[in-house]
Amino acid sequence: MVSDKWLRDVPLAPRTTWRIGGPAKFFFAPETPDEAVEAWSSARQRGIPVLVLGKGSNLVVADEGWPGLALALSDRMNKAEWTRGPSGNLRVRAQAGAKLSVLAASAVRSGGAGMEKLAGIPGSLGGAVLMNAGAYGQETAQVVVSVLACDAEGRKFELGADECAFGYRTSCFRDGEFLVLEAGLECAPGEAASLKAEMERHLALRREKQPLELPNAGSLFKRPQGDFAGRLVEAAGLKGFRVGDAAISEKHANFAVNLGHATARDVRRLADEVIRRVRERFGVELETEQIFL
Numbered sequence: 001m002v003s004d005k006w007l008r009d010v011p012l013a014p015r016t017t018w019r020i021g022g023p024a025k026f027f028f029a030p031e032t033p034d035e036a037v038e039a040w041s042s043a044r045q046r047g048i049p050v051l052v053l054g055k056g057s058n059l060v061v062a063d064e065g066w067p068g069l070a071l072a073l074s075d076r077m078n079k080a081e082w083t084r085g086p087s088g089n090l091r092v093r094a095q096a097g098a099k100l101s102v103l104a105a106s107a108v109r110s111g112g113a114g115m116e117k118l119a120g121i122p123g124s125l126g127g128a129v130l131m132n133a134g135a136y137g138q139e140t141a142q143v144v145v146s147v148l149a150c151d152a153e154g155r156k157f158e159l160g161a162d163e164c165a166f167g168y169r170t171s172c173f174r175d176g177e178f179l180v181l182e183a184g185l186e187c188a189p190g191e192a193a194s195l196k197a198e199m200e201r202h203l204a205l206r207r208e209k210q211p212l213e214l215p216n217a218g219s220l221f222k223r224p225q226g227d228f229a230g231r232l233v234e235a236a237g238l239k240g241f242r243v244g245d246a247a248i249s250e251k252h253a254n255f256a257v258n259l260g261h262a263t264a265r266d267v268r269r270l271a272d273e274v275i276r277r278v279r280e281r282f283g284v285e286l287e288t289e290q291i292f293l
């Protein structure tokens with residue numbers, strides 16, 4: 001039984017980029033998609049809530065922790081197999097726990113185009129598919145060919161990219177009813193040296209603009225229609241605004257950072273207060289991009 005291998009009371013804060021959150025009651029790091037499906041479906045059948053954990057780079061875990069099973073895919077479920085299609089396209093079939101940045105850098109090295117601007121996103125492939133992670137005009141959905149997932153009962157199914165309901169930071173996997181196991185990606189042929197230069201330019205842009213020296217989880221808010229969340233937050237005078245040890249970054253107003261001992265409650269209160277002040281000032285309703293548990 002896979003549940004014999006579950007650990008108990010495992011701290012989740014070190015597994016999130018925020019470095020925030022209490023322990024998971026149960027914890028399991030599957031090695032294969034079949035092990036992941038077994039753990040996922042046996043927990044669900046027993047009424048145990050499951051938190052699928054990728055790289056924890058878009059999550060605010062509650063201070064009380066997670067009352068069910070944390071299924072950590074990135075520890076061991078990260079294999080990838082590369083092939084070349086007949087038209088010269090570079091293909092990869094990768095497990096959900098694979099690091100997006102590693103896949104993007106491998107694609108670039110082999111002359112595969114379409115992921116060079118995604119290399120700075122610190123998530124897993126599963127998290128990137130679920131969120132349709134994207135940056136500088138590139139999105140995960142643009143290179144996805146298929147996704148292997150399973151439903152609440154553990155039944156596996158494969159969807160083509162056009163069946164995944166990809167949208168701005170969303171997909172059909174977003175509501176938590178499915179477990180993403182693997183994805184097939186395809187990159188058009190490109191020139192490795194120029195792709196590498198593009199990748200490095202965008203990594204440098206991130207280092208320049210984003211507060212990468214402090215724990216955070218990327219953009220705090222989604223982009224509102226016709227505007228930028230960072231512009232609105234800055235114009236509302238909220239750069240540096242602080243609740244406990246959670247603060248709006250001085251460097252980038254759509255990043256909130258952990259100044260040391262921030263709690264999930266601090267982050268939630270910070271986000272709510274920023275939403276309130278931006279609404280009052282500009283009549284725009286900001287929506288958080290990060291997932292609060």
Ligand SMILES: Cc1cc2nc3c(=O)[nH]c(=O)nc-3n(C[C@H](O)[C@H](O)[C@H](O)COP(=O)(O)OP(=O)(O)OC[C@H]3O[C@@H](n4cnc5c(N)ncnc54)[C@H](O)[C@@H]3O)c2cc1C
Nearest residue numbers: 054055056057058123124126127128133134135180217218
């Ligand atoms: C410094 C920094 C910069 C960032 N820049 C960007 C950016 O440019 N663009 C962007 O889009 N995002 C960005 N992000 C946010 C984040 O990296 C992405 O949203 C990423 O795709 C999240 O992947 P993850 O593996 O960390 O997911 P997690 O945070 O582990 O999980 C996020 C959600 O996905 C679910 N999930 C994860 N894996 C699976 C799976 N296999 N099956 C089912 N559900 C799953 C989780 O349960 C959770 O609900 C940034 C974050 C940081 C810290």
